[in-house]
Amino acid sequence: MNNPFGLTNHLIENLNVTVTHAQLSSKYPGWNRTLETPSFNRFYFIDSGEGSVTLNGITHYPKPNQLMIMPAGTTQTTDTSLDNPYTRYYCHFDARIGEWPLFHSANKLYISEPPDPDSVRTIFSDMIQQFRNKDILSTLRIQASFLNLLALCLESGGYTDFMEEFIQTSEQSNLAHVLQYIDERLGDPMNVEELAELVHLHPNYFIPYFKKFMGVPPMQYVQLKRMELAKRLLSYSISGISDIADQVGMELAHFSKYFKKNTGVSPSSYRNSTK
Numbered sequence: 001m002n003n004p005f006g007l008t009n010h011l012i013e014n015l016n017v018t019v020t021h022a023q024l025s026s027k028y029p030g031w032n033r034t035l036e037t038p039s040f041n042r043f044y045f046i047d048s049g050e051g052s053v054t055l056n057g058i059t060h061y062p063k064p065n066q067l068m069i070m071p072a073g074t075t076q077t078t079d080t081s082l083d084n085p086y087t088r089y090y091c092h093f094d095a096r097i098g099e100w101p102l103f104h105s106a107n108k109l110y111i112s113e114p115p116d117p118d119s120v121r122t123i124f125s126d127m128i129q130q131f132r133n134k135d136i137l138s139t140l141r142i143q144a145s146f147l148n149l150l151a152l153c154l155e156s157g158g159y160t161d162f163m164e165e166f167i168q169t170s171e172q173s174n175l176a177h178v179l180q181y182i183d184e185r186l187g188d189p190m191n192v193e194e195l196a197e198l199v200h201l202h203p204n205y206f207i208p209y210f211k212k213f214m215g216v217p218p219m220q221y222v223q224l225k226r227m228e229l230a231k232r233l234l235s236y237s238i239s240g241i242s243d244i245a246d247q248v249g250m251e252l253a254h255f256s257k258y259f260k261k262n263t264g265v266s267p268s269s270y271r272n273s274t275k
Contacts, residue, residue, distance in 0.1 A: 008163040011097050011163065011213065011214075012097070012163065014097050014098060014213075014214055014215045015095060015096070015097055015102065016095070016096050016097075016215075017093060017094065017095045017096075017143060017146055017147065017150075018093060018094045018095075019091050019092070019093045019127070019131065019142050019143070019146050020040060020091075020092045020093065020094065021091060021092040021131075022090070022091040022092075022124075022127050022128045022131035022142070023089075023090060023091075023128060024047075024087075024088070024089050024090075024124075024125070024128055025087070025088060025090070026049075026085060026086070026087040026088075027085070028080060028082055028085040031051060031078055031079070031080040031085065031086055031088070032078060032079055032080060033076060033077060033078045034077050035075055035076075035077055036075070036076050036077075037073060037074065037075050037076070038070075038072055038073075038076070038092075039072055039073070040072050040092045040093065040094060041069060041070065041071055041072045041092065041093050041094065041095065041103060042069070042070040042076075042090060042091075042092060043067075043068075043069050043070075043090060043091050043092075043093055043146075043149065043150075043153075044062070044067065044068050044069075044070070044088050044089065044090045045066070045067050045088065045089040045090070045117075045120050045121070045124050045149075046062050046063065046064050046065065046066050046068070046086055046087075046088050047064060047065075047086075047087040047088060047089060047121065048064050048084075048086070048087045049064070049080060049081065049084050049085050049086035049087055049088075050063075050080070050081050050084050050086070051078065051079050051080030051081055051085070051086050052078070052079050052080075053068070053070065053076070053077075053078050053109060054076070054077040054078070055070060055074050055075070055076055055108065055109045056074050056075055056107050056108070057075075058108075058109070060109050060111060062086075062111060065113060065114070065117040066111055066112065066113050067111070067112050067113075067114055067120065067149070067152065067153040067156070067157075068109055068110060068111040068112070068153070069103070069109070069110035069111075069150075069153060070109060071103035071106040071107075071108075071110075072094075072101060072103065073101075073104075074106070074107060089120075089121065089124035089125070089128065091124075091127065091128075091131075091146065093146060095150075097213065097215075098211065098212045098213040098214055098215045100212065100213060106162075110153060110154070110157055110159055110162070111157060112152075112153050112154075112155075112156040112157025112158075112159070113156060113157075114152045114153070114156045115156060120149065120152065123145050123148055123149055124145070124149065126141070126145055127141075127142055127145035127146060127149070130142045130145070174198075174199040175199075175210070175213050175214075177198055177199070178195055178198050178199060178210070178218075181195070181198055182195070182221070182222055182225060183225070185249075186222075186225055186226050186229055186247075186248055186249060187246065187247050187248060187249045188249055189249060190219075190222055190249070191219075192206065192207065192218055192219055195210075195218050206218065223258065223262075224262075226248040226249065226250065227248075227258070227259065227262045227263070229247070229248050230244055230245075230247075230248050230255070230259060230267070231263075231270065233247060233248075234267055234270050234271040234274065235270075235271070235274040241255075241256070241267045241268060241271075244267070255267070
């Protein structure tokens, strides 16, 4: 049986996010829009004011101290009071797993009340400041701030099952079977032909199909998972290095060479550094 939770973990490890705009605004005209269908996601924290959001025909009335995500591809109409316009922290973002948008099938407004609004203001303010800086370290900090805010919104809104929308299509269901198969057989020989057979695809079609979701070709993914297992075994078990090579389905010489290429250090050096 497929393990949806395991698939979710595999997929979320391949999440890539890009923040394309970040700002604090209280302008009345900037909020009011009619029947827009943007190609980017909008993420807001409402600081004050009153207004409404109509998303795919359903109207909501976001209140101060609420976070909300308006997914790309939804039809959006927004309105705010002329006398008491929304003051809002916001960003536009793209979030993808492989080539697939994270919210590609979402047709609803994600809205929540975080337990510590002041902390959200601080995180959003920092992200906006870093966005203005436009340097390498700022890019790292923007991603850290955004992911923190995304987790807060999904957690405080009770959207812990948000990935179910992503994995319910037949393609993702088939992928779950492949990933589970790989996890259960990391110590066995594997090739792309047998993985392709699991989803009844020719290897030439299976390779781009797999890469679309996971971001890397299937056999590279297998090797990466073997290295993850090897690192855990080196850190938390007393198994000898030759035994660990067996457990990840590799000959000792090949294992040592590939491990050093992957991590920059030998298996024994890695073990010593983590003990």
